[in-house]
Amino acid sequence: MKMHGVLGAAIAAIAIFVGAQGCSATTEAGGKSRCTPGANVFCRCAGTRAEGTKLCKEDGAGFEACTTGGGVCEGGEDESTANGEDELNPGPEEEPVKEEAGPPGSPVESCPGKPTALGTAEMIIDGDTTGAKDDLKGAPGACVVGGGGADHVYRLTPTGSGSLSVKVQGTGAFNPTVYLRTACDDESSQVRCSETTGAGGLEQFTHNVVTGQDYYLVVDGASGSAGKYKLTMKLTTGSFCGDGKVDANEACDDGNKTENDGCSNSCQQVNGDPTTGNGCPGHPVSVWPGRTVTGTGSTTPYGNTFTKTGSSCTVSESNLNAASDHIYEITPRGTGNLKVTLTPTDPTVNLMLVARRTCTDHQSQAANMCANSGAAGAVETMTFPVTSGQKVYVAAEGVLAAKGAYTIKYELQ
Structure with missing residues (x-):
């Protein structure tokens, strides 16, 4: 019996096993990318096998977590899609x-x-x-x-x-x-x-x-x-980001890859002052469980939409506020508490937050849907309950005649 032949075969088998263990499900041999950066790919949740999507990372060598309309899969991704089963067995190809x-x-x-x-x-x-x-x-x-x-x-x-x-x-x-x-x-x-x-x-x-x-x-x-x-x-x-449809984990998608037009070219930030912010229904934003959406904006380019809420957060039938405001249309992609944080860029500018469940109805401003500390440059925060798919409307609002730039942050907790 030739022992060196057996030993060589064993070493080869071990090498194949180790190589297989080191291969990513999203990367072919040689490190070639197997997904398009920014594209969303079909996936299933483990256990429930609920259908969702996963975002291809920027390097094309892996994916973000599998996510459904209810958020990230609690038990992780099902093996059938995590191992690339659909990609490895695509079925018969169409004739050219x-x-x-x-x-x-x-x-x-x-x-x-x-x-x-x-x-x-x-x-x-x-x-x-x-x-x-x-x-x-x-x-x-x-x-x-x-x-x-x-x-x-x-x-x-x-x-x-x-x-x-x-x-x-x-x-x-x-x-x-x-x-x-x-x-x-x-x-x-x-x-x-x-x-x-x-x-x-x-x-x-x-x-x-x-x-x-x-x-x-x-x-x-x-x-x-x-x-x-x-x-x-x-x-x-x-x-993919830029196709005009908001996919899982995207904060926005306006159909282009232009920065500072209301939606960043990564579809993750809501930077800019689009015309949609000048009144109802507002500048569209999607907020997903476990993800934070940030944006930069200003009240300066706009008129005054939420006129019935005064600086004390009191709602009236009279026009208590004449300051310009930037309106956001928020779509919660899960049920929980929406936390909104507004930070003026200029410490001399006094801004406040106001939210409604119906954009054109000032009486739909409920408890905890307004924040104003009364101080110029102060960070304002409000937190209130939301239901998946039921839109709410948030105004970055000037106090009295104040107007200016800010950063804003949305978190679904």
């Missing part, structure tokens, strides 16, 4: 959709481009820019090299929201440049660009897209080149 770009003079040669509906099946399009018009170029940066080269345009209409993968493989002397924009004839609307290779190279990128919104994909030629190419696109549907 194959098309041709079209002959010279077809819609692909100019805006608004060749109409292209994007489903979840992979789409493969063979094209040739030889003889096509040169009427587009990328925005300043890498993709501006497309100026002078013939181009093709595709008007993409996603049938669902999710991550769009785009690959363009050039042939021969054709040096492809590819960019995506939200307005066909406006280069400033460019949201993605790929120009990293040379003749016969492969250009690729991914971008989150929203159902119902058109996007314009341009296959251009760097340095005046033209020729044949293969365009491959794949839409993987799923929720």
